Amino acid sequence: MINLGQDEMAKYPFLADSGQYLKDKGFTLEQFGTDPDLKLIVDKAYHRIEAAAEGKIYRSDIDEHAKDAMLPREVFSFLLAVVLLKLSGMQTLIRRFSLAESRRAEKFLERDLSKFSEKNKEDLAIRILEDLFSIQVKKQNNYFVISVSDYLEHSISFHEREWKLVNRRVDAGLVFLTSHETVRLVRKELGSYINSKIQNANVPTMSDSFKEPVKRLESLAKKFPTIVVSSTEYPPCIKHAIEVLEKGENLPHSGRFMLGTYLLSKGQSVEQIAPLFKNAPDYNEKVTLYQLNHLAGSSGSGTKYICPSCEKLKSQDLCFIIPECDGIINPLQFGKKKIVNA
Numbered sequence: 001m002i003n004l005g006q007d008e009m010a011k012y013p014f015l016a017d018s019g020q021y022l023k024d025k026g027f028t029l030e031q032f033g034t035d036p037d038l039k040l041i042v043d044k045a046y047h048r049i050e051a052a053a054e055g056k057i058y059r060s061d062i063d064e065h066a067k068d069a070m071l072p073r074e075v076f077s078f079l080l081a082v083v084l085l086k087l088s089g090m091q092t093l094i095r096r097f098s099l100a101e102s103r104r105a106e107k108f109l110e111r112d113l114s115k116f117s118e119k120n121k122e123d124l125a126i127r128i129l130e131d132l133f134s135i136q137v138k139k140q141n142n143y144f145v146i147s148v149s150d151y152l153e154h155s156i157s158f159h160e161r162e163w164k165l166v167n168r169r170v171d172a173g174l175v176f177l178t179s180h181e182t183v184r185l186v187r188k189e190l191g192s193y194i195n196s197k198i199q200n201a202n203v204p205t206m207s208d209s210f211k212e213p214v215k216r217l218e219s220l221a222k223k224f225p226t227i228v229v230s231s232t233e234y235p236p237c238i239k240h241a242i243e244v245l246e247k248g249e250n251l252p253h254s255g256r257f258m259l260g261t262y263l264l265s266k267g268q269s270v271e272q273i274a275p276l277f278k279n280a281p282d283y284n285e286k287v288t289l290y291q292l293n294h295l296a297g298s299s300g301s302g303t304k305y306i307c308p309s310c311e312k313l314k315s316q317d318l319c320f321i322i323p324e325c326d327g328i329i330n331p332l333q334f335g336k337k338k339i340v341n342a
Contacts, residue, residue, distance in 0.1 A: 008124060010071040011108040013078035014101065014194045015128070021079065025072055032080060033209030041073055045080035046213045052100030053093055053220055055283045057107070086203045087214045090221040094198055095279070099248040102191035103281060106183050113144065113179035132193055133186045138174075144182045145174040154185045160252050187281075188249055224278065235334035236320040237313055238262050248279040254308075254316045260295045261307040262331055270296055307332050 009016055022028065032038045048058050078101070085094050112118075112125040126137045126144075135150050148170065155163050169176040177185070206214070234242070241259045244251045251259070256277070263273045270292040277288045290299065297304030309330050313319045328334055 004124075006071045010074035011112075012105055012128065013075045014105070014197050016075060016079070021075060027076075029083065029204055030207060032076075033207040039209065041076045042080055042084075042209070042213060044073065044077040045084055046216065048077050048081045049084060049093060049097055049217065050220060052097040053224060055096070055100070055278070057100055057104050082198050082201055083204055084210065084213055084217060085198060086201055087206055087210055088217040088221070090217055092221050092224045093217060094195065095248055096224070098195035098198060099191050099279070099281065101194050102187060105190060105194075106187060110179050110183045113182060129182070129186065133189050135186070137182065140174075140176070143176040144179060145176055146182075148173050148175055151175040151185075154189070157188060157249065191248060233335055235325065235328075235331040236322050237318050237331055240320050241318070242276060245276055245279055248281065250281050252316075255318055256291075257295070257305070258308055258313060258318055258331070260292055261305050264292075264296050264304075265307055265332055270298075 004012065004015060009021070027038070032042055051058050081097065085097060109125050109128065112121040115121045122139070126139075129135045129137050133154070135146055135154065138145050148165070151168070152165065155165075161167060165175070238259060241251055241255050244255070245259075259276070260273060263276075264270075270289060273292055274285070274288050277283055293299040295305045307330060308316075310319060310321075310325070310328060313331070325334065328336075
């Protein structure tokens with residue numbers, strides 16, 4: 001395990017050995033439920049989860065000028081958030097919390113990689129990438145380089161053109177990346193790592209002091225119902241787009257355009273479609289509704305947009321063709337029987 005100082009622990013609390021950290025600081029879990037001063041950290045943990053559920057990145061004390069007294073509270077609030085999530089058993093909140101915490105960690109990783117004058121921070125960020133995700137990262141001038149094989153393995157789910165190997169700078173079997181691109185490469189895996197840490201954490205005993213925040217979490221989870229997409233009636237490109245969003249992963253703009261226009265053409269309303277985008281890393285309710293209304297022709301120029309052709313989707317790497325797609329030229333034709341002239 002990576003050895004972390006107190007400030008690094010506050011930035012990357014998911015790397016901590018939760019039980020050991022509490023013991024080292026001289027606390028037990030029971031104390032947070034009974035001590036009035038420590039109870040404030042339980043409230044902080046709840047608000048950390050609440051912010052994540054609403055798609056916000058938790059604004060921590062260390063974003064400003066951190067003081068030593070603040071740092072343990074930052075770690076405690078994360079560890080207690082995990083406790084509350086485990087006690088509630090709300091998988092919707094666990095997924096949202098994991099995604100938000102991975103986005104928070106991304107910012108710190110990118111910032112540490114960019115601190116060329118502080119080599120210890122840069123080295124730590126590189127160690128995290130290597131130890132957690134098995135990516136061998138090296139520094140070359142102002143770039144970070146990884147092997148082509150590592151790049152292909154970790155960029156496989158990216159469909160934007162700029163991530164295609166042919167569009168990258170490659171030299172002697174190494175791919176050149178900025179600090180932002182290096183960290184972006186592991187966004188999905190970082191979220192999965194944090195999620196697995198939560199899933200594998202031991203479920204603590206429910207103390208009386210934890211019952212109230214856990215009950216509030218159960219009520220909070222009801223605001224984010226799980227979207228269940230039934231079925232075989234959707235073409236594979238649409239099913240894939242929905243699956244990407246449900247996992248909290250990024251769907252490119254072209255994929256969102258395809259999904260929105262397809263579902264609108266199938267008679268679904270803007271209000272029915274909008275919840276599908278709630279798990280997107282950059283979800284914004286007002287922007288989503290505006291864009292869907294624009295596609296529907298109910299705002300802007302009044303033009304109603306149509307679902308792109310299969311040929312267009314292939315050029316955008318959004319096509320996941322299966323035998324049942326044979327003979328169609330647009331996803332809207334999927335599932336319709338072909339009429340053969342006698």
